[in-house]
Amino acid sequence: MSATTTPSRPGKPILEFERAVVRFAGDSGDGMQVTGSQFTTTSALIGNDVATFPDFPAEIRAPAGTLPGVSGFQIQFGSVDVHTPGDAPDVLVAMNPAALKANLRDLQDGATIVANKNAFNPAGLKKAGYEQNPLEDGSLAKFRVIEVPLSDLTREALKDSPLDPASVDRCKNFFALGIMFWLYDRPLDPTYTWIRAKFKGKQVLIDANELALRQGYYFAETAEIFTAHYAIKPASHLPPGEYRQISGNEAIALGLVTAARKAGIDLFYGSYPITPASDVLHALSRYKAHGVKTFQAEDEIAAVGAAIGASFAGALGVTGTSGPGVALKAEAIGLAVMTELPLVVVNVQRAGPSTGMPTKTEQADLLQAMFGRNGECPVGIVAPATPAECFTLTVEAARLALTHMVPVFILSDGYLANGAEPWRLPDPDAIAPITPRFVTSSDGPFRPYAHDPETLSRPWALPGTPGLEHRLGGLEKWDGTGNISYDPDNHHHMVALRAAKIERMQVPPAEVMGPAEGDLLVLGWGGTFGALRTAVEQVQREDGAAVSLCHLRYLNPFPPDLGEVLGRFKRVLVPELNLGQLWTMVRARYAVPAVKYSKVKGRPFQVAEVVARLREELAQARAEVARG
Amino acid sequence: MAESTLPKKLTRKDFVSDQEVRWCPGCGDYAILAAIQKVMPELGVPREKTVFVSGIGCSSRFPYYMNTYGFHTIHGRAPTFATGIKCARPDLTVWLVTGDGDGLSIGGNHLLHLLRRNVDIKVLLFNNRIYGLTKGQYSPTSEQGKKTKSTPMGSIERPLNPLRFAIASEATFVARTYDTDVKHMGQVFEAAARHKGIAFIEILQNCVIFNDGAFDPWINKKAKEETLAFLEHGKPITFGAGGRKGIRLRGFAPEVVTWGEGEAPPADLVVHDAHDASSAPAFLLADLEAPMVMGVLRQVEAPTYDAGLVGQIERARERAGGKADLAALFREGAETWTV
Ligand code: SF4
Numbered sequence: 001m002s003a004t005t006t007p008s009r010p011g012k013p014i015l016e017f018e019r020a021v022v023r024f025a026g027d028s029g030d031g032m033q034v035t036g037s038q039f040t041t042t043s044a045l046i047g048n049d050v051a052t053f054p055d056f057p058a059e060i061r062a063p064a065g066t067l068p069g070v071s072g073f074q075i076q077f078g079s080v081d082v083h084t085p086g087d088a089p090d091v092l093v094a095m096n097p098a099a100l101k102a103n104l105r106d107l108q109d110g111a112t113i114v115a116n117k118n119a120f121n122p123a124g125l126k127k128a129g130y131e132q133n134p135l136e137d138g139s140l141a142k143f144r145v146i147e148v149p150l151s152d153l154t155r156e157a158l159k160d161s162p163l164d165p166a167s168v169d170r171c172k173n174f175f176a177l178g179i180m181f182w183l184y185d186r187p188l189d190p191t192y193t194w195i196r197a198k199f200k201g202k203q204v205l206i207d208a209n210e211l212a213l214r215q216g217y218y219f220a221e222t223a224e225i226f227t228a229h230y231a232i233k234p235a236s237h238l239p240p241g242e243y244r245q246i247s248g249n250e251a252i253a254l255g256l257v258t259a260a261r262k263a264g265i266d267l268f269y270g271s272y273p274i275t276p277a278s279d280v281l282h283a284l285s286r287y288k289a290h291g292v293k294t295f296q297a298e299d300e301i302a303a304v305g306a307a308i309g310a311s312f313a314g315a316l317g318v319t320g321t322s323g324p325g326v327a328l329k330a331e332a333i334g335l336a337v338m339t340e341l342p343l344v345v346v347n348v349q350r351a352g353p354s355t356g357m358p359t360k361t362e363q364a365d366l367l368q369a370m371f372g373r374n375g376e377c378p379v380g381i382v383a384p385a386t387p388a389e390c391f392t393l394t395v396e397a398a399r400l401a402l403t404h405m406v407p408v409f410i411l412s413d414g415y416l417a418n419g420a421e422p423w424r425l426p427d428p429d430a431i432a433p434i435t436p437r438f439v440t441s442s443d444g445p446f447r448p449y450a451h452d453p454e455t456l457s458r459p460w461a462l463p464g465t466p467g468l469e470h471r472l473g474g475l476e477k478w479d480g481t482g483n484i485s486y487d488p489d490n491h492h493h494m495v496a497l498r499a500a501k502i503e504r505m506q507v508p509p510a511e512v513m514g515p516a517e518g519d520l521l522v523l524g525w526g527g528t529f530g531a532l533r534t535a536v537e538q539v540q541r542e543d544g545a546a547v548s549l550c551h552l553r554y555l556n557p558f559p560p561d562l563g564e565v566l567g568r569f570k571r572v573l574v575p576e577l578n579l580g581q582l583w584t585m586v587r588a589r590y591a592v593p594a595v596k597y598s599k600v601k602g603r604p605f606q607v608a609e610v611v612a613r614l615r616e617e618l619a620q621a622r623a624e625v626a627r628g
Numbered sequence: 629m630a631e632s633t634l635p636k637k638l639t640r641k642d643f644v645s646d647q648e649v650r651w652c653p654g655c656g657d658y659a660i661l662a663a664i665q666k667v668m669p670e671l672g673v674p675r676e677k678t679v680f681v682s683g684i685g686c687s688s689r690f691p692y693y694m695n696t697y698g699f700h701t702i703h704g705r706a707p708t709f710a711t712g713i714k715c716a717r718p719d720l721t722v723w724l725v726t727g728d729g730d731g732l733s734i735g736g737n738h739l740l741h742l743l744r745r746n747v748d749i750k751v752l753l754f755n756n757r758i759y760g761l762t763k764g765q766y767s768p769t770s771e772q773g774k775k776t777k778s779t780p781m782g783s784i785e786r787p788l789n790p791l792r793f794a795i796a797s798e799a800t801f802v803a804r805t806y807d808t809d810v811k812h813m814g815q816v817f818e819a820a821a822r823h824k825g826i827a828f829i830e831i832l833q834n835c836v837i838f839n840d841g842a843f844d845p846w847i848n849k850k851a852k853e854e855t856l857a858f859l860e861h862g863k864p865i866t867f868g869a870g871g872r873k874g875i876r877l878r879g880f881a882p883e884v885v886t887w888g889e890g891e892a893p894p895a896d897l898v899v900h901d902a903h904d905a906s907s908a909p910a911f912l913l914a915d916l917e918a919p920m921v922m923g924v925l926r927q928v929e930a931p932t933y934d935a936g937l938v939g940q941i942e943r944a945r946e947r948a949g950g951k952a953d954l955a956a957l958f959r960e961g962a963e964t965w966t967v
Contacts, residue, residue: 045965190963234967244962258954268716286961288944289952293715293937298741302708305701305738309681309712312699313720317712335702425964428954463697463713463720466676471645471691473700483647484692 012221013228014185019078020232021086022180024173025103026095027064028057028071031173036073037420038177042190044245044422047234048077051530053085053604054418058275058359065119065127070102077184079233083386083530085419087606091183093176095119095150097128109142114179116172118151146225150175157215161208171212178216185231188213239424246423248387248416248527249276252320252346253283255394257290259344260316262395263402263434268310270295270303271320275358276414277348280320300328304345308332311341312472314462316398320346323365324355326372334373336407337498339472340449340458342436343407344397345369345379348417349526351602360602361414363526364578369409370556370585376495378502380408381556385529387416388423393553395431402436404501405457411555413577415604416527436460439468446470449482456501458482503557510550510559513537518546519621520614521569523594525552525582528575528605535610545618555582563590571621573597573614575605638669645695651686656807656833660754661693663813664723671821673721680723681710683730686761687754687833690725704735707742710749711933718934721821722749728769729759732788736768743797743826745933750820750827753790758839776838791914794828795907795926801827802910802926806847807834812858812922819924825932846920859913859923864897867919874898875916882912884919902927 022039026032033054044050055072062069076086091112094100096119107113120135134140135147154172161168174191181188192210199205220226246254260267269292271281285294293315297303304319311317319329326347336343349365351357369381380400384393394410401408437452439459448470449458461468470482478485479494512521514536524532529551536549550565552558559565566572566586572594574583580596587594597613599605643665651657668678678696682688684703691698697720701709710724724742731739731753742749758776759765765778769790773782794802801823805816813831820827832843846855857867857875866874870889874897875882885894901909902924910926945952 041963045963047965047967193963238967240967242964242966244959244964246962254958257957261954266716268712270712287957288941289948290957291941291945291952293941295711295715295937297708298737301705302711302738302741305705305708306712306715308701309699309709309714310716311712312709313679313713313716315716317716331702332705332708339699424967425955425958428958463679463717464676466674469676469695469697471647471694471698471700473692473698474702475700 012226014231015228016231016233018080018232019076019082020091020184020230021074021076021089022091022093022184023072023074023089023103023106024093024176025070025072025099026173027099028059028062028069029064030071030095031170032071032073032095035173035177036075038191038194039180039186040075040077040420041194041245042181042186043075043077044243045190046186048079048232049082049235049238050075050077050245050421051082051085052420053415056359058357063127065096065098065124067098067102067128070099072099072103077232079235081235081237083534084604084607087608091180093180095173095176097124097130097134100134101128101130107143110144112144112146113140114146114148114176116150116176117147118149148179148219148225153215153219154212157211158208161211162204163208167205168208171208174209174212175216175219178213178218179220181213182217182220183226183229185229188217238422241424243422243424245420246388246391247279247418247420248384248390248412249279249348249418250283251387251390251423252394252410252412253280253287255391256284256316256318256344256398257287257292258391258428258431259395259398259434261290262431263316263398263436265436266291266293266315267318268293268295268307268315269318269320270297270306270310272297272300272303272325274300274322274325276350276417277320277322277325277346279417280346280348300325301332304329304332304343308336308341308343311336311343312339312463314460316344316402317342318344318346320348322348322350322358323352323368326365326368330373333379333407334375334377335474337373337377337379338474338477340405341472342401342405344394344401344410345407346410346412349411349413351600357602359414361527361604362577362600362602363411363413363528364581364600366411366525366555366578366581367584369411376499378499379556380404380406380502380505381411382408382554383411383526383552384416385526385551385553387419387421389553390416391423391426399434400505402434403457404455404505405437405460406501411526413527438462440465442468447480447482448472449477449480451479451497454504456497456504505557507554507557507559509561510552510565512548512550512565514540514548515546516548517568518548519570520545520547520617521566521572522547522549522614523552523566523572523574523582523586524549525555525576528577531605531607531610532575534607535614538607538611539614539618543615543618547614547618552582555585558589562586566590566592566594571595571617573617575599575610575613577604638675640665640669642675643668643695645693647692649693650689652837654836655686656756656835657687657690657754659807659810660752660813660831660833661690663810664752664817665694666810667814667817667821670818671721677719678721678723679713680725681706681713682725683735684761685727685730685759686835687725687727688730704730704733705738706730707735707738711742711745711747714747714749714934715937718748718938724749724751726751726753728753728755728757728767728790732768732790732793740793740797743794743799743828746798746800746825746930747933748825748935751829753828753830754833755790755830756833756835756839757787757842758835760835760838764838789914790830791925792911794830795910795914799828799926800825800928800930801924802914803828803924804830804832804922806832806843806922808847816923819927823927825930855919857916857919857921859900859902859921859925861900861902861924861927864893864899865921866893866897880912882916
């Protein structure tokens with residue numbers, strides 16, 4: 001390929017780094033998510049380990065140039081293990097003054113800012129609330145500021161394009177991407193491929209975007225703005241295999257299809273659009289060739305009702321939503337518990353209460369999943385720790401639901417849902433089959449509530465099976481026959497049985513990263529894993545401290561040995577993006593003096609803040625020992 | 629596996645479950661249950677392929693009494709469960725039993741969308757114009773001014789006409805019948821069962837305990853001839869002694885015309901066309917109070933939701949040309965690389 005191949009090696013020196021963090025920030029109309037994704041894909045394709053964090057406003061198009069309209073995309077990429085999108089960007093690309101202002105507080109001294117100089121005009125500054133131009137007033141002295149007239153340069157690069165001025169201006173994100181590709185020594189071909197697929201049949205747009213990208217690259221190479229560029233070698237720790245990038249929501253969708261296939265049944269997904277869970281519905285609606293039925297319901301209640309109806313009829317019934325939707329589904333989930341039907345409930349958590357902050361992450365729906373229904377109404381709960389793990393744990397959630405005939409929650413969150421990481425494609429044959437307790441005949445009258453002594457599952461007799469006609473409902477059942485019963489002892493027995501079903505679930509033992517006993521155990525769950533792991537490893541490495549991480553994937557039931565694990569540490573710290581929900585559960589269950597560590601800002605933990613907190617805890621623990 | 633129940637001719641008894649029926653003595657629900665159990669063997673659908681779904685309320689106990697598959701769900705939400713069942717398993721015949729409170733109050737939204745989507749489900753709405761199970765509060769179909777436990781000074785709400793609701797919700801089959809006419813119920817149920825798509829049937833049902841005689845002005849034996857008009861597709865709408873009363877339109881307003889014995893009926897009588905593409909005539913019929921119409925107001929053809937869902941899956945499968953294994957799925961739409 002002649003004109004479109006990656007330009008040849010420039011003459012400036014290349015400095016090698018283990019990892020780097022880049023954040024693209026601009027108007028929500030500036031294409032920052034696309035720009036970030038392209039940078040990520042390219043980095044993954046050349047073998048880096050990556051983790052991303054898109055951060056976008058709830059408004060689809062807030063007024064251009066204003067702070068509420070700023071959309072960001074952060075990526076950390078490295079030749080070493082990367083578990084988080086990084087605390088602070090090494091390079092911030094700011095497409096306008098608002099993007100600079102909104103992101104400035106996250107930068108550390110010495111960070112590089114690539115700013116679109118053209119947007120720092122009086123109108124742009126005013127919209128962002130700047131009285132003076134920060135590029136000129138010396139307020140950015142702590143940073144390395146690179147002013148690039150992005151709009152002018154893009155216009156100049158595309159002066160021969162037949163595109164109208166507005167469309168030309170929209171290509172400036174690729175000009176900026178070209179600059180970043182040069183800076184981090186990445187190839188342009190993957191993005192060319194993407195552009196050609198995206199704008200298929202619109203040659204003018206293909207040409208313009210490719211040209212903007214290439215000219216950005218050349219500009220960085222030749223202009224006297226960077227003295228060197230950086231290389232980050234392919235990661236060597238990734239196990240061999242075929243990889244793709246995957247977000248949490250995509251992984252859940254794939255996990256659901258896989259689970260249904262492994263159980264030999266159809267997948268039915270009932271859902272009502274809600275941020276940040278809608279992408280699961282979007283993904284599944286494209287998998288029709290795999291027999292997936294999706295149903296966009298009239299509301300959250302209808303979505304879960306249809307899913308339970310589908311389960312009754314013999315499908316894997318699944319409903320997906322976020323916290324407000326779970327609140328609406330509560331009564332129906334209770335019916336699934338009572339009728340002992342399998343159901344998977346996906347909750348991609350977001351900041352609450354009420355509408356809260358729809359695009360911001362939080363993990364404050366754990367107690368809702370545990371207790372948010374009338375009556376004694378237990379369900380299984382799993383929580384993936386990384387985007388890729390959303391796949392494995394979704395399969396496991398479905399396995400538990402189908403094996404025990406109960407609803408099982410998957411607690412994902414906005415951070416996992418939209419964040420992405422490399423995923424090694426699993427061998428489908430290596431995933432264990434799922435075997436629900438189907439029945440097709442009965443000696444004597446059919447007993448729909450005859451429970452299996454081991455799993456406590458009741459038999460799943462599908463409509464269409466002659467001789468097994470039976471009626472289910474939300475009224476209390478007589479164990480065995482399933483007839484309506486108001487008998488006091490039977491009710492007590494059935495309440496206990498439904499609780500025991502959850503306790504009977506086979507879940508793996510708690511995994512401890514670090515010493516099996518010691519001064520401090522960090523007990524986490526869900527999407528905070530990357531930050532907690534990185535922080536714990538740093539403290540282990542730098543301080544030689546006896547600190548370990550136990551990150552729970554199973555929250556109901558807990559791993560069978562969790563009580564013992566907690567008992568082996570002098571101190572237990574429970575970091576959560578809530579006011580202490582897992583903390584409440586472990587204290588109630590194991591009566592351990594665990595300490596809570598809450599952050600409820602709609603943002604994930606930063607590694608540095610966790611490290612600081614761990615050091616405080618260790619100091620406290622030492623002080624307590626010294627006091628005796 | 630037990631034999632399918634299809635080959636041998638089923639009887640009413642085959643559809644009677646072993647559960648004791650627990651409605652109040654004299655409740656209209658008994659007659660409706662009997663009519664359904666009687667019509668079931670005529671439909672040629674095996675017992676095991678039939679599912680009765682209900683919400684909450686007196687009528688919603690119905691599935692327990694049918695020896696078919698059944699699901700007694702939660703208040704107002706039966707349409708959602710029924711939709712899931714039919715979509716997951718289009719081979720099943722799904723009946724939905726609801727009431728004026730369950731279907732039109734708490735579940736109004738779901739019923740609207742079930743009708744609009746034209747899911748192939750048969751809806752029996754027992755309209756007794758009162759809340760029975762919660763012991764006598766007014767319902768969305770109670771008349772204005774009705775004094776009940778929760779409206780000691782009379783209800784200030786305007787009632788909803790279930791048929792107009794169904795027509796406005798784009799239901800493709802809309803009918804009315806009443807609990808004291810087993811034969812008419814049977815005819816309407818059978819017509820509904822044979823309709824491809826959603827069927828909505830309002831059944832006027834007497835609640836002997838909390839709203840006894842609510843429909844007496846229309847359906848008591850003596851008055852009936854003058855107050856009910858039985859619809860037949862393609863025939864003029866007539867009623868009264870000797871069938872010598874009819875309906876005709878003055879502008880958009882219907883009026884009753886009477887003619888003498890031995891006289892020819894007027895030429896401009898309204899002839900019932902259940903298949904009219906326009907829903908306007910059905911609205912006019914639904915509105916009539918004197919006489920009140922019974923039978924099928926509207927029956928039109930439209931693609932069903934469940935068939936559409938299956939059709940898209942089949943098309944997608946054809947397009948994929950059998951490349952729908954998991955390994956292919958994992959790569960779908962993504963760039964991959966090898967380490
Ligand atoms: S309360 Fe009324 S509707 Fe309910 S069972 Fe008794 S008579 Fe029938």
